[in-house]
Amino acid sequence: MSDTFSNQNMATLLAALPIPVLLVGGDGRVAATNAMAQALLGSGAALGQPYVSVLRQPALVEAVESTIKDKTLRKARFLVHSDGKEGVYEVHCNPTNALNDGVLVSFLDISDREQASQMRRDFVANVSHELRTPLTSLMGFIETLQGPAKDDAGARMQFLEIMSSEAARMERLVSDLLSLSRVEAEERLPLRDSVALGALLTSVISSLAPRASETAVEIMTDLSEHDLSVRAEADQLRQVFTNLIENAIKYGGAGGKVLVTLSAVEGQPALRGQPGVLVKVKDFGAGIDPLHIPRLTERFYRVDSHRSRQVGGTGLGLAIVKHIVQRHRGRLRIDSDLGKGAEFSVLLPRGDAV
Structure with missing residues (x-):
């Protein structure tokens, strides 16, 4: 490859690639790079800089050095930290005849794959x-x-x-x-049935009445907007509200109260401005430390493992709730403070808005 082609067209070729790429010349300096590589590696990834100071991580530096020496394809891992999150890249070091037997270094983001594996x-x-x-x-x-x-x-x-x-x-x-x-x-399957939430909630509360009676918990309701409907799978929504109300009975404390409300809401940003239906399940128990709330819907995550097992919890209930709500194009919100109980809100698109 001629120096004229390298100087005039290399940057254009690298810019067209959909992944971070840089070219290291045989002299060990960065000969070309694209904007994605500069964003990944920082401002230090400038032309003419030694690749050792640009790449920094020993395993990758060693892979590039060895490829320059023996012209053999190598792979390495490159780790980045941003906003408290760790990203993982699979880096390919490909020998090339360009620029005195240089090395084309390309970065493939495998963070999602690594996260799924973990x-x-x-x-x-x-x-x-x-x-x-x-x-x-x-x-x-x-x-x-x-x-x-x-x-x-x-x-x-x-x-x-x-x-x-x-x-x-x-x-x-x-x-x-x-x-x-x-x-x-079933998360991507279409929803075909129209479900009246008022009737569904009444049925769920009726089925849980014996459980509430065992611990002297009073279930209060405000289902005045009884006729609100959503496009849904009835059995899955029943599972959502059974889980939430049952949890409120379990963790709200013996002799306590649980409040279930149903209301219509308009122009919800979370639903892209569509009208929605909001169901809230609130208990008045010990509450949850806000520190735990972001992780409550993770599989097997428990605030109090011993107590959860004592009351029959598996650590999967809220994970199931989250996935069902997502399938129904809705949103789950959890609000709580220690000593003030917990409130679980399910927002769903109304009627044919799904």
């Missing part, structure tokens, strides 16, 4: 942990019943009750895992 690893680890505890408990009780407590009727009944509780816990976990998987699989 999420899968975390998910498997969390599921394994959640199942291991009840399984270990069951195996221990079975061994005891087969051995020392074989002829102890009192111990046998006590152990069987605990084993039943642990088995039920595993059943809830598996059920929630299957539900989450199903919701994620």
Whole structure:
């Protein structure tokens, strides 16, 4: 490649590429670069600068140096930190005949792929942990019943009750895992049914009345705009409000109150200016430290793991709620302060606005 072509057209060629790219000459200096590479590497990625001072990270510097020497394609990782987030790039160091046997260094953003891989690893680890505890408990009780407590009727009944509780816990976990998987699989399917939210909420509250009665919790409602409808899948919305109201009963405290309201809202920015329907579920319990709120919808995230397990929580309920609300083109908002209870708001597009 001639120097004339290099000088006049190299920058144009690199600018046309959709990823950060820079060309390192055989003399070890930056010979050409594009705007994306400059944005990624900073103002130091100027023409004529030594690549060592531009790339900085040892693994990448070594890969470029080795490619200059032996003309062999190499790959390396490049990590960046911005706004508290970590980005990961897969960097290809390609030998080229341009500019005295230089190296074309291209950066492929694999942050999403790395994040997805980490999420899968975390998910498997969390599921394994959640199942291991009840399984270990069951195996221990079975061994005891087969051995020392074989002829102890009192111990046998006590152990069987605990084993039943642990088995039920595993059943809830598996059920929630299957539900989450199903919701994620259906996230892009169209919504065809019109659902009257007032009737749906009344039905959900009626089904949870025995649970509320057990802990002397009063469920108050304001469903005056009873006829509001949304385009939705009724079973999934039932799951959303069952989860939220049941959580309010569990965590609002015995003898407390839960308030469920339904109202119409206009011109919502979150719905691109469309009219919407707002359902709020509020308890008046201990509340949630605002520090935890951004992570509440993560799988297996719990503010109080011990208490959550005591009341039968799997750590997946709010993750399921989030995915269902997203499928319905809606928004979930959580507001809470310690000592002032918690309020969960579900905003959905009204009627045919979905």
